Amino acid sequence: MRVAFFTLGCKVNQYETQILSQLFADDGYDVVSHTEPADVYILNSCTVTSTGDKKTRQMLRRFKSQNPGAVVALTGCFPQAFPDAAERLPEADVITGSSNRARLPEAVKRRLATGERVIDISPHQQGEGFEHMSMKKFSERTRAFVKIEDGCERYCSYCIIPKARGPVRSKPLTDLREELHNLARASYQEVVLVGVNLSCYGAELGIRLIDAVELACSIDGIQRVRLGSLEPELLSEEDIQRMAAQPKVCPQFHLSLQSGCDETLKRMNRHYTTREYESIVRSLRKNFKNCAITTDIMVGFPKETEEEFQQSMAFASKIAFPKVHVFAYSPREGTRAAAMPGQISKGEKEERSARMIALTQEVRKNFLQSQVGQTVSVLFERELAPHVFEGYSENYTPVHLSSPEDLHGKILPVKIISAQSDWCTGQLM
Known part of the structure; x- marks a missing residue:
């Protein structure tokens, strides 16, 4: 079969x-x-x-x-x-x-x-445990994704995920250790810890995300530990400092922003202000060298005025995200936002998306240009063309270079020699 x-x-x-x-x-x-x-x-x-x-x-x-x-x-x-x-x-x-x-x-x-x-279809229940699952081999040979958390209880006004995924539950550290050892034995050099609301990892077990990070970093054979998308307000200064003490932690953090306007954030039922978000970004950049902060930005949320949109644009420019996923708000049946007054027209949302994308792409170009001259560690993942390879640096900058040798799956030092619109070109050191 x-x-x-x-x-x-x-x-x-x-x-x-x-x-x-x-x-x-x-x-x-x-x-x-x-x-x-x-x-x-x-x-x-x-x-x-x-x-x-x-x-x-x-x-x-x-x-x-x-x-x-x-x-x-x-x-x-x-x-x-x-x-x-x-x-x-x-x-x-x-x-x-x-x-x-x-x-x-x-x-x-x-x-x-x-x-x-x-x-x-079984409904989710309060108190249910984390579904036992452990991967030994992925179709992608260079990077392994490891799910350590499921569920969300934040109830953003636009989001259906708490209904789809149920309450927060976390993979016990003993199970995580076993899975990580299996992946290391299978020669994976980078692991990415992921979850539905990763920042809530361990809440019901009396532990925190940093405990999973430190465990992953302790596994021999694993050279890099990367984190999936994070809710920013759940990332404490103490946890940032503990992560920075781990050389294997990649200096790239995806902090979900959604909007750079405080009034819009309130309507979204997000749990932070732009000032708090900026403080977390400053802390990450202070503690991690050549740190990249990526994010998601939603435009056209109900009642978003042109002034609020401009505030969001200004904040995105101020933070200078190396990469942004921009998307237009889409009403989701079963959420509070879908029934809110002040829904924005499709045309207006598309126009705002185009403006935000143009801004963030320009910022990305500046970030890539800032990488020129630096020597970085690159994990090569695929061959784009004969003898042309693509890999990612610790801060997830895409790097292309030519080599007569097969570089797939290797972590090598590379000097960045030029920047293109969406990647950098390097040479092996």
Whole structure:
């Protein structure tokens, strides 16, 4: 039997798809690309925006058209948050949520054996534990993503994730240590700790994110430890200093901003002010040499005036983010923001997105130019063209260089000699 997977959404979803792939392979399936003929197609969905839901429906239809006789399974955040809507999708033969992934192989077996439609969505419960999962091998050979936290209880006014992912729960340090040792034995040199709300790691266990970071840094064979997206207000000065004492911690931090206007942040139910955010950025830059702070910025949130948008633009320029994911607010069914008055027109949101992107791209160019002349450590990940390799420095600057040798998977010192619009060019030292 051949099984194919397709993932929508974040790094946590990608990690979970790798877990599912491992489960099915252990069950005797041959794992193939989603573009190939398969007996089973599994779609791990995202429901952060309505666009994600649209992509889910499109992929389900594509899989059925590729092989009408195949079993098509839908899992992940969309059916967990909107079970009734998921059940109405005729292309989905098997439907599970984000809380019972381990039962998906058995659900597929039931469909194959009986031909009946299988719907198995378990609601999240307060007090539920972290789902036991551990990866030994990833399709990407240079960097391993390690999910250490699930769930969110921050309830931003625009976000459906607390409904889709449930309460905060964390991977115990003993389980994390075992997984990290397995990855080190598999020759992964960089690990990325990820979670739905990573900053809340350990809240129910009496530990904190810094404890997981220090554990990861203690594992022989792992050369780099990187963090996924962070909620800024949960990053304390003490934790920043403890991280800075670990040479393996990469000086790149993705601090989710959303808006550079305090009034907009209040309506979003974010839990910090721009002044507090800036203070955290200053601390990171003080403690980490050549530190890169990346972020997300939303434009067109309900009631966002031109003045508020200008404040957000000015703050983004002031912080000088090396990279920004800019996106327009999209009303999400089931959230408070979707029912707020003062919804911004699609045209206005697109126009503001274009202005914010133009600003942040110019700032990115300046950052890349600032890297010229520096010697950095680069983990090479792929060959772009014959003898042309791409890798990432500690602060996640993309670096291209030419070499007659195969550099894939190696960490090497590189001098940055020039900056392009979206990457730097280097030479081996």
